[in-house]
Amino acid sequence: MGTRYDIRYWRNQVFSSLLNYVLALGMVMAVPSMWLAGTHGIWPIVVMDAVAMVWLSAIWALKRLSYSVRVYNFLAVAFLIGIGMMVTIGPVSQIFLLATPVLAVVLLGMRPAIGALAVSALSILVLGLTGHARLYVSAAIEDYTLVPCLILTLNYLCIGVLLTLTCGTVLQRLSSTLEDARRTADSLKQGHAQLHELNAELRLTSAAVARLNDMVLIAKVVEEAGAVQPIIFANDAFQRRTGYQRDEVLGQSLRMLHGVDTDQNEVARIALAMSRNEPVKTEMVNYAKDGTPYWIEADMVPFTGEGGRNTHWVVVARDITERKNSADAIHRLAFFDVLTGLPNRRLLMERLDGMLGGVRAGTGLGAILFIDLDNFKTINDARGHAVGDLVLKQAAARLAGVVRNSDTVARLGGDEFVVLLDKLGSDPLGATEAALAVAEKVRVALAQDIAIDDQSYHAPASIGVALPLRAGQTAADLLREADTAMYHAKEAGRNGVALFETGMLAEAERKLTLETDLAAALENGELSMHLQLQVDHDQAPVGAELLMRWRRADGSMVPPDVFIPAAEASGLIVHLGQWALRQACLCWLRLDAAGHAMPLSVNVSPLQFRQPDFVEQVELVLRETGAPASQLIFEVTEGLLVDDLNQTIARMHQLAQLGIRFSIDDFGTGYSNLAYLKKMPLYELKIDKSFIRDTPNDVNGTAIVQSILAMADHLGLRVVAEGVETAQQASFLSANRHPTMQGYLFSRPAPLEELIRKLDEPVRTQAHGRDQERLPA
Numbered sequence: 127m128g129t130r131y132d133i134r135y136w137r138n139q140v141f142s143s144l145l146n147y148v149l150a151l152g153m154v155m156a157v158p159s160m161w162l163a164g165t166h167g168i169w170p171i172v173v174m175d176a177v178a179m180v181w182l183s184a185i186w187a188l189k190r191l192s193y194s195v196r197v198y199n200f201l202a203v204a205f206l207i208g209i210g211m212m213v214t215i216g217p218v219s220q221i222f223l224l225a226t227p228v229l230a231v232v233l234l235g236m237r238p239a240i241g242a243l244a245v246s247a248l249s250i251l252v253l254g255l256t257g258h259a260r261l262y263v264s265a266a267i268e269d270y271t272l273v274p275c276l277i278l279t280l281n282y283l284c285i286g287v288l289l290t291l292t293c294g295t296v297l298q299r300l301s302s303t304l305e306d307a308r309r310t311a312d313s314l315k316q317g318h319a320q321l322h323e324l325n326a327e328l329r330l331t332s333a334a335v336a337r338l339n340d341m342v343l344i345a346k347v348v349e350e351a352g353a354v355q356p357i358i359f360a361n362d363a364f365q366r367r368t369g370y371q372r373d374e375v376l377g378q379s380l381r382m383l384h385g386v387d388t389d390q391n392e393v394a395r396i397a398l399a400m401s402r403n404e405p406v407k408t409e410m411v412n413y414a415k416d417g418t419p420y421w422i423e424a425d426m427v428p429f430t431g432e433g434g435r436n437t438h439w440v441v442v443a444r445d446i447t448e449r450k451n452s453a454d455a456i457h458r459l460a461f462f463d464v465l466t467g468l469p470n471r472r473l474l475m476e477r478l479d480g481m482l483g484g485v486r487a488g489t490g491l492g493a494i495l496f497i498d499l500d501n502f503k504t505i506n507d508a509r510g511h512a513v514g515d516l517v518l519k520q521a522a523a524r525l526a527g528v529v530r531n532s533d534t535v536a537r538l539g540g541d542e543f544v545v546l547l548d549k550l551g552s553d554p555l556g557a558t559e560a561a562l563a564v565a566e567k568v569r570v571a572l573a574q575d576i577a578i579d580d581q582s583y584h585a586p587a588s589i590g591v592a593l594p595l596r597a598g599q600t601a602a603d604l605l606r607e608a609d610t611a612m613y614h615a616k617e618a619g620r621n622g623v624a625l626f627e628t629g630m631l632a633e634a635e636r637k638l639t640l641e642t643d644l645a646a647a648l649e650n651g652e653l654s655m656h657l658q659l660q661v662d663h664d665q666a667p668v669g670a671e672l673l674m675r676w677r678r679a680d681g682s683m684v685p686p687d688v689f690i691p692a693a694e695a696s697g698l699i700v701h702l703g704q705w706a707l708r709q710a711c712l713c714w715l716r717l718d719a720a721g722h723a724m725p726l727s728v729n730v731s732p733l734q735f736r737q738p739d740f741v742e743q744v745e746l747v748l749r750e751t752g753a754p755a756s757q758l759i760f761e762v763t764e765g766l767l768v769d770d771l772n773q774t775i776a777r778m779h780q781l782a783q784l785g786i787r788f789s790i791d792d793f794g795t796g797y798s799n800l801a802y803l804k805k806m807p808l809y810e811l812k813i814d815k816s817f818i819r820d821t822p823n824d825v826n827g828t829a830i831v832q833s834i835l836a837m838a839d840h841l842g843l844r845v846v847a848e849g850v851e852t853a854q855q856a857s858f859l860s861a862n863r864h865p866t867m868q869g870y871l872f873s874r875p876a877p878l879e880e881l882i883r884k885l886d887e888p889v890r891t892q893a894h895g896r897d898q899e900r901l902p903a
Contacts, residue, residue, distance in 0.1 A: 138193055140232060145186045145200070149179075178203050197233045201226050201242060209249055223250065339363055341422070343441040344429075345380055354379040355400075355439060367445055369415035380441065385413035396426065403428045403436045409446065421450040463537040465515055466522035474536035474544055478601040481548050485594050490552050493561035495545040495568060496590040496608035497525070500620040502541035505583050516578050517585055524571045529564065541585075544605070554595055558625065565589045565623045573621060586621035588612050593626075610634045641696040644689055647676055648705060655709040656875035657726075660846055660868045663860040667885065671727040671761070671868065672710050673875045674702065694731060703734035704743060711753035713878050722885045727759040727789060732766040741780050748784070755785030759809060763791050775805050782807035789846070793834065803841060811838050813865070815849020822858040835863045 160172045181203050185196050204225045223246040231239030344359035356377045365372060368383065375382065384393065392410050399406035405427045411419050424443035428436040461473035469477070481492040499521060506514035518541065525535045525543055534546035547564060550557035569589055575582040590611025592604050607626040613634075615624035647653050653676055660669040676684040693699040710728040717723055734740065748755050760781070766774055778788055787809035813834055820827045831847070838845045847859050850869030859865050876884070 134193075144229075144233075145182070149182055149186055174207060178207050194234070197230075200233070201230055201238075204229060205242070205246065205249075209253070341367055341441075341443040341445070343375075343380065343443070345439045345441070347428075347436050347438060358438075364443075367414065367420070368412075374415075380439075383412040385411065385417075385419060387411045387419055388413075400426070400428075400439065420445055420447045422446060466519055466537050468522050468526075468543075469534055469536040471536065471538050474534065474538070474546065475601050475605075477534050477546055478604065481546060482594055482599065482601060482604070484548070488552070490549045491554065491557040491593060491595075492546065492548045492550055493557065493564075493591060493593045494547070494604055494608045495561070495565050496592070496605070496612040497543040497545065497568065497572070497587045498589075498612055498616070499541035499572070499585045499587050500616070501583075501585050505585060509581075509583075513578055513581075513583070517576055517583055520576050520578075521572060521585065521587075524574075525568060528567045528571050544608070554593070558591075558593055561591050561593060562623065562625060565591050569621065569623055588615035588620050589623045590615055591623060591625045606634075637692060637695075640684075640689060640692045641698065643678075644676070644693060644696075644698055647678075648702065650679065652676055652678055653702070653705070654877065655706060655713065656877055657713065657881045658868060658875040659873035659881070660727075660866050661872050662866055663864040665856075665867075665872060667722070667724060668866055669725040669727065669759070670881070672706065672713065672729075674706060675875070694733060697733065699731045700734045700737060703729075703731055704747075707744065708747050708751065710758060711747055711751035714753050714757050715751065716878055717882065717885075720882045720886070722882065723757070725757050725759055725787070727761050729791065730760045730762055732763065735762060735766055735774070735777070741777060741784075744781060744786065745784065756787070758785075759787045759789050761789045761791040761812065764793070771802060775802070778807055803843075808841075808843055810844035810846055810866075812846045812848055815869075818847050818849045818855060818859075818869075821855055828858075831859075832862060835865060838865075839863050 160175045164172045181199065185191075185199050185203075188196070205223065209223070226246055227239045227243035230242040341364040342359070342361040343357055343364060345355040346358050348355060357375050357380065358377075360370070360372050360375050364370070364375075381393070388411050392408055396406055396408055405425070407423075407425050409421065409423050412422050413419055422443040423446045424441055427440045427442075429438040429440055430436055461470060462468065463470045478494065485491055499517075502514065502517065505517055518537075521541075522535065522537060522543070525545060529535060529545055529547070532548060534544075534548075536544045536546065538544055545564070545568065547561055550560045569587060572585065572587040575584050577583075590608045590613070592608035592611060594604055607630075610630045610633075611624040611626040614630055615622045618624065653674060655672045656675050657670040657672055659667050660671065662668050674686060674690070676686075676689050678684065690699070693702055706728055707730075710726050714723065714726050717726075737743070744755075747753075782788070788807060789810040789812055790808060791812050792814040793811045811834065813831060817827050817830050817834075821831050822828045835845055845863070845865035846868055847855075847865045848868045850856055850859065850867045850871050852871060855869075856867060856871055859867055873881075873884070
């Protein structure tokens, strides 16, 4: 029949209650009425009441019948009782007929009620006119006439319509109200369902946000100047990362997480964005509860409520500390030296470019100091890389301690450092003096001994100074100029300072050109080996020394004292030395074939000798050429013995086992420590020509030569005196222990074929009977 918000529902409820009331009243009132009527002989009322009770009981019991059928039967009972009462009792019984339309309007609606009213009024009129009902108004009007019937009918209709319309209107309003209530209830129900769904989504969202790995904070907007924007929500990730419990941060400002390393410029930028209600993204340092700093990447988004007002700020942050640390580590690897922590070449060049930009902008001059530790290689080789690294660290610390905080100390690599000085003023002379003053402070600081594990190490420095005093200078230009000046400081005796001058660059360019040309000279066939004979006291050939010569393609000669140092400095001497060794073997084979086999001396540079595979290289050349090792004499300088004496002597013994013999070249001018003579497998000593030059006229030189000859004789070593140019020198030497002699007096260096021709001349002359006792000069 409908819901409680439907009028039909209530009509059904009213009808069910009404039936119960009628049956109950019937039992209480109808039975006495029937008894009274029967005692007075009014049997129609008895019958009518009995029929009505039976009929109503049937309506009450037959609930399977439809609502309308039962109601119409109920109204029929009421109508028939009303008609019967009016017929038997009189006009007063019209009150019973009023029940029909009133009940109809309540139980069925307005239309059935109007119909019931019309039927009741028509029944009253018909019964009155026909005389079945006694309808009278007063004694003046006859019964059963039209007038009293109409008057009673009209009065009945008036009251009936009034009651019917009143009840109908009330019921219509009630129906409308119930419909509104139903719609409201439906709306509330739908709203409740939506609210329940939203609450479920909110709970799900809240749970998801609480369990996010990202940190989430929500702060309430307080639109008062200087007011705190209080935190009203913090998720689990925030609590885990910061160590704060939720109740410790609720109501606090977002700035509670800031600390000493938090970028205040970034904080100001965030505050400006918040004042404009603009979203903002930031990276900054925050602090955990225990004071630990950590980096976050945060998005701050305003939340707009009703009316377009910003009511909250939502902050979603991620911990990027590991990423920042990795980036910092990569940055340090890219821009800083791992050993000393100083800026490396890359960062130096960037800052040097910045300094030159300032010079061009007129903000003042700067300078660079190029620093090379003079004795570092010796310390590193002798004590190992661990000690060498400690020396470099202490040197770096000393450099940083003598310059300003605004200056840059960088390590280029090895034992090379650079100091970049900035803001030395606009006056070139004043800037130069300031740069030289700093360079002297650096020199003094580095000249002091370095103590490592109770050992003192001396590692002074050679320093080159350069300033950007010429237009168009680049960072590379300035660095090269300072490097050039540093090499001049080394050549001047080391542990000194040199200021770059334009002539230095020209000399450096000349050296570079010389090295470049020398690298191509061997391939172009410009290098050759000349031989200079060595003779005994009878001036008979007993050996020869191979000397390298360089004739350019244009025919000009480059002196050995020019290109040999260049080869040593550039490392080309290793390649040239291997070539010279092979040429020595080939020369001996050619001399042997010509009948003039003799030992040949060939110079070996310290750099070549220290090559790890030097012994293997010698074995390979001997094997490939077939020359006997016993016919080769390696001339080495005393400088070879400065670095790692034990390894040098061990390698010499390896070569001696092959048959190679050794000679100390320029003896007396170098290391001058005679203790090594007993350990080395030496064959001969070569007295430097500087001692022979003034012999025998110079007392000191003569004494030195005699001492060397005596010592060599005592040790059983052969002696070669080089640089013999006069007969007086030759006579003196022949009279003193008969050393082998070498010099222009006997032979100038010459190509192999020319030397063979000279060696052949005495043989041919002897064949013609002419005695030759000495070689031609």
